[in-house]
Amino acid sequence: MGQRPITFLRQVVALCTYPNLLDSPSFPEDAKKRARRILQGCGGNSLGAYSASQGINCIREDVASYIERRDGGVPADPDNIYLTTGASDGIATILKILVSGGGKSRTGVMIPIPQYPLYSAAISELGAIQVNYYLDEENCWSLDVNELRRSLNEAKAYCHPKVLCIINPGNPTGQVQSRKCIEDVIHFAWEEKLFLLADEVYQDNVYSEGCQFHSFKKILYEMGPEYYNNVELASFHSTSKGYMGECGYRGGYMEVINLHPEMKGQLVKLLSVRICSPVSGQAAMDIVVNPPVPGEESYSQFIKEKESVLNNLAKKAKLTEDMFNKVPGVHCNPLQGAMYAFPRIFIPAKAIEEAKAHKMAPDMLYCMKLLEETGICVVPGSGFGQREGSYHFRMTILPPIEKLKILLEKMKDFHIKFLEKYA
Numbered sequence: 001m002g003q004r005p006i007t008f009l010r011q012v013v014a015l016c017t018y019p020n021l022l023d024s025p026s027f028p029e030d031a032k033k034r035a036r037r038i039l040q041g042c043g044g045n046s047l048g049a050y051s052a053s054q055g056i057n058c059i060r061e062d063v064a065s066y067i068e069r070r071d072g073g074v075p076a077d078p079d080n081i082y083l084t085t086g087a088s089d090g091i092a093t094i095l096k097i098l099v100s101g102g103g104k105s106r107t108g109v110m111i112p113i114p115q116y117p118l119y120s121a122a123i124s125e126l127g128a129i130q131v132n133y134y135l136d137e138e139n140c141w142s143l144d145v146n147e148l149r150r151s152l153n154e155a156k157a158y159c160h161p162k163v164l165c166i167i168n169p170g171n172p173t174g175q176v177q178s179r180k181c182i183e184d185v186i187h188f189a190w191e192e193k194l195f196l197l198a199d200e201v202y203q204d205n206v207y208s209e210g211c212q213f214h215s216f217k218k219i220l221y222e223m224g225p226e227y228y229n230n231v232e233l234a235s236f237h238s239t240s241k242g243y244m245g246e247c248g249y250r251g252g253y254m255e256v257i258n259l260h261p262e263m264k265g266q267l268v269k270l271l272s273v274r275i276c277s278p279v280s281g282q283a284a285m286d287i288v289v290n291p292p293v294p295g296e297e298s299y300s301q302f303i304k305e306k307e308s309v310l311n312n313l314a315k316k317a318k319l320t321e322d323m324f325n326k327v328p329g330v331h332c333n334p335l336q337g338a339m340y341a342f343p344r345i346f347i348p349a350k351a352i353e354e355a356k357a358h359k360m361a362p363d364m365l366y367c368m369k370l371l372e373e374t375g376i377c378v379v380p381g382s383g384f385g386q387r388e389g390s391y392h393f394r395m396t397i398l399p400p401i402e403k404l405k406i407l408l409e410k411m412k413d414f415h416i417k418f419l420e421k422y423a
Contacts, residue, residue: 001398003245003309008302009287012038013249016047016283030296038283047279053272055083055253056279059286063253066289070203071218082254082267083285085277086247087201087236090254092122094234097267098163098195099128108161110151110194112143114342114384114392116171129159134387137344140333141173145184152192164194169202169213169337172384172394174317176211176336182219190231198235201252204242207314208336217255232258239284241339243309245398251281251288313339316397316404323408327415340394342381345415347391348422363391369418374410 008031015021015035022032041058043049054060060078067076084090099107108129111119123130133151135141148164155161166185168177177185189196198216206213217235221228239251259267276282291306292299317335324332329346347355347362355365361382370393371377381392399407 001245001396002400002403003398004305005246006244006287006302006305008292008298009244009246009284011298012287013280013283017280019045028298030292030298034287034290038286042279047283049279051083051276051279051282053268053274053276055081055277056282056286059083059282059289060253062286062290063255067215067217067255071215071221074218074221076217076255080255080257080259082256082271083277083282084236084252084254085250085274085281086240087199087238087252087254088118089250089274089277090234090236090252091118091197091199093267093270094197094254094256095122095126095128095163097263097270099126101160104158105160107163108155108159109163109165110148110155110161111165112167112170112173114172114381114386115165116167116199117383119165120385129155131155131159131161132385135170135173135175137333137387137390140336141170141175141342143177143181143185145188148185148188161192162195163197164189165197165199166216167199168216169205171199171202171338172340172342172379172381173333174335174338174340174342175333176206176208176213179214179219182214182216183223186216186220186223186227186231190227195232196234198233200235201238201241202338203237204310205313205339206337207317208334211336213337217257220257230258232256237288239281239288242288243306244284244288245309246284249281249284250278251283251285252277253285253289312401313397316399316401317341319401319404320395320397320408323405323412327412329419330415335397339397341397342384342392342394344381345391345393346419348419351418351422354422363393366391366418367393370411370414374414376407376410376414 011031012034016038039045041056060081063081064076064078106129108131109123110131113132113134133147152161203213234254234256236254239249240247292302320341321332321335324330324343330343332343352362355362363380363382367380378393378395
């Protein structure tokens with residue numbers, strides 16, 4: 001997509017991978033300092049050795065310090081932190097220890113619709129029960145506790161709902177949850193004894209005025225000991241999104257709080273089956289949570305690169321929303337965060353009939369025709385789930401701004417022709 005990697009992150013990973021470079025004058029001292037610290041935490045001072053299953057100790061300490069800084073001093077214990085192969089591995093592992101029972105007592109997992117398909121796939125693989133709750137498209141994809149309650153009560157007839165998944169900022173919908181909304185969700189989880197999964201991999205990607213990222217952990221703490229000592233919560237972060245975009249390293253972490261000690265033992269055992277997450281990914285995660293600070297020589301370049309990526313994404317979010325809303329038959333909510341647009345598209349009845357004849361979802365037909373006629377590849381909304389009779393697609397806002405403008409113009413022309421053809 002043309003996004004340049006963050007120099008400092010690549011420098012530290014390079015130094016860790018080939019320690020002979022520690023003598024090179026081409027690398028800044030602050031990068032060398034971090035690389036030495038990481039290597040000291042590695043078996044045999046090498047990135048090529050297995051690490052402890054939970055991850056390298058000093059990196060888990062850095063993650064804990066990062067969480068404390070992010071959350072304004074809310075304490076974080078390195079022992080509750082597990083380094084994972086991207087966030088996906090953490091999410092799948094936690095679901096694995098939570099799923100049990102048979103028949104009506106089989107574990108139900110509540111997920112937002114639209115959702116990132118990792119959830120439905122993991123639930124299906126584990127033979128758990130998917131329990132859908134719908135985000136409110138009319139209110140910028142917000143989450144309403146009444147909808148959670150409806151979903152939970154209906155599910156109790158055929159399963160045992162135990163887990164509530166939240167994606168904030170949202171994928172594919174890009175909404176950023178308000179503090180009040182998070183408080184309501186936590187209260188609901190406390191009331192119903194649900195295990196909360198907070199997928200927070202887009203925490204650096206917040207663009208809209210008046211929107212701010214609040215971590216579930218911070219709000220849970222601020223709600224007082226009745227909540228903070230009782231609600232089970234696993235939060236996830238990764239090197240793949242944000243301003244880093246280092247998805248190939250497969251770096252991530254999860255912080256799990258209020259897990260019963262016996263469950264914790266089982267979790268460590270389960271993680272040890274896959275030995276450890278990639279150690280180079282653990283090193284990349286360390287740089288995300290322990291970046292250069294004011295006064296260090298790499299700080300000015302780092303902050304310039306980070307802000308450039310995030311400011312560009314904010315511009316592209318606004319541009320995409322504005323362009324889509326000028327097209328007849330397309331409605332796009334504000335892209336408050338993350339890195340996707342998820343516009344609703346009007347599909348004429350004739351096109352719906354044609355899709356049925358080809359045994360495909362109407363928005364799949366739309367996306368295939370878009371791909372064939374323009375070379376633009378987007379994902380149909382039916383892949384994420386959507387309300388009956390509504391159609392969407394997900395498109396990334398990552399391409400460079402000039403390319404994105406051309407792409408949006410092509411999509412506009414395609415959509416108008418599509419409406420004419422099937423009118």
